Amino acid sequence: NEAAATEAVVFIAVHGGPGEDGRLQAACEAAGVAHTGPGPETSALCMDKVATGERLRAAALLGRVSTTAKVTRKHTELAALSSTVAAEATWAKLQSALWPTAAPGAPTAICIKPSGDGCS
Structure with a gap:
């Protein structure tokens, strides 16, 4: 009440969680x-990175495109990366799922992030 009465302004500089999620x-x-x-x-x-990407894609601001190619909550897919053979097989599977029309050897990249965290 005192802050509102004195017309204070809260300068939000809290990283993560309650400081960023609303x-x-x-x-x-x-x-x-x-x-x-x-x-x-x-x-x-x-x-929410997935929701943000969907909103940006729908807006198509200045011709920019945003896409979330795959969302997974399967820890088994990430755990499969623990051995070289499994990692190569998992990478090949992801490449064919994400870039089915890419020419063999074409550059591809993937970024794995949590969808609901403040990391950028």
């Missing part, structure tokens, strides 16, 4: 306190 922003807004950065809905959206 919870802190929602608490500020519920208390009538101004804050820096986006609102709770945008913050929550940006913490």
Whole structure:
């Protein structure tokens, strides 16, 4: 109440979790306190990489394209990378699934990240 009464502004500089996923922003807004950065809905959206990619793809801003080629929650797929033979087989499987029309030897890359974490 005091922060709202004095027209304070919360400078949000908290990394991860409540500082990035919209919870802190929602608490500020519920208390009538101004804050820096986006609102709770945008913050929550940006913490979900799959949802963010879908929104960007739908918007097609300035011709930019974003895509999430594959989402998996199977720890077994990642655990399969623990041996060289298994890693090569898993990589070949991922390549054929993600780039079915790529010419043999064409450059391909993959980035594995958690979908709901603040890591960029």
